[in-house]
Amino acid sequence: MKRKINCETARNFSIVKALEKLGHFPKKSNEKEAWFLSPFRSETQASFKVSKTKNRWYDHGEGIGGNVIDLVCKVLTCSIKEALSFLNGDTLFFSFQQQQNLLKKETGIDIIKVQEIEHPALIQYLNSRGISVSIANTYCKEVWYLYKASEFFTIGLKNDKGGWELRNKIFKNSSSPKSYTYIQNNNKQLIILEGMFDLLSFAIMEDVLLNTSDILVLNSISFIKDIEKFIHKYIIVHLYLDNDSAGKKATQYLMNKYEHVIDKSSSYRNYKDLNDVLSYENRKEI
Structure with a gap:
């Protein structure tokens, strides 16, 4: 009979193996460490490090880290009980049974x-x-x-x-090829958002502004320099990037370079991003 994993034994469960169960595979690896694309966001360069000797992870993009339980709870947005269930191989707790993040650039879909x-x-x-x-x-x-x-x-x-x-x-x-999403409405104002749920949240929170602007969804913060070719076309550019180190760094980069670029992250100062605000308001109403 297979022994169930508990909180103590789970800490010894290989983080590399846990990431494989979640569908994430290392971009480079040696005896001591492995580097992955972050499971928390879309990116093109691996910033997520796993120490094989310590069995700990660290996300350089967000400046956070922890053990395998912390990882599963964050990736699946679930409780510790559900994380242990996942590590035990029981997927019944999840509404998307048997759906793993199986996508790899090398394999395709x-x-x-x-x-x-x-x-x-x-x-x-x-x-x-x-x-x-x-x-x-x-x-x-x-x-x-x-x-x-x-x-x-x-x-x-x-x-x-x-x-x-x-x-x-x-x-x-x-899925490949990776790129940004550019929605053109022939306006003189550009809204730059970081991801899909920022776009959907903005459509609810600022529908008038959305409909009178052109929209550029980065889909990865790494596309900041790629989209600079569009910035000169607009009278004003509003940035709604994540309130993490990568988002703040990208915001500062564009603001230092272009006078007509404005940081709008103060409107969600105490939240990670636009959807974090919307989700919080939604939970309050329930």
């Missing part, structure tokens, strides 16, 4: 269907983050794909190169 968002699990996930399905369907799609002969589904935001940003309750990743 085969998209088989793109449609309006209608799956109950996806709608439930959107609602939990304060997003209505009507708003989500304005900018996103329900994306079904094949991976190793198995079907999976997610919310997808298409980027300018035809790749997809992919989100559901279990994972956060993207």
Whole structure:
């Protein structure tokens, strides 16, 4: 009979193995450490370090770290009990059974269907983050794909190169090719957002401003320099980037370089991002 993992024994569970269960694989590895693309956001350069000798992780992009339980709780947004259940191999706690983050740049996926968002699990996930399905369907799609002969589904935001940003309750990743999403309405004002849920949150919180602006969703903070070619086209540029070290660094970079770029993160000063504000307001109403 298999022995159940508890809080004490879980700390010895290999973080590298846990990340593999979550669908994340190292970009480089040696006997002492392994480097991954962060499981907490989309990025193109590995900033997530795992010490194999200490069995601890550290995310250089966010400046946080911890043990394997901390990792699973953060990636899956779940309780310690649910994290232990996941490590034990029991997926019944999760509404997206058997859906792992199986996407790797090296393996790719085969998209088989793109449609309006209608799956109950996806709608439930959107609602939990304060997003209505009507708003989500304005900018996103329900994306079904094949991976190793198995079907999976997610919310997808298409980027300018035809790749997809992919989100559901279990994972956060993207298909190749990776790029930003540029929505042009022929306006003289540009709104720069960091990710899919920032866009959807902005559409609810600032719908008038959204409809009178052009929108650029980075999909990764690493695209900051790539999108500079658009900035000179606008009279004013508003930045709504995350209140983490990477977001603040990118904001400062653009503001130092362009006089017409304005930091708007003060409107969510005590929150991580726009969706954090919306989710908090949504929880208060429940």
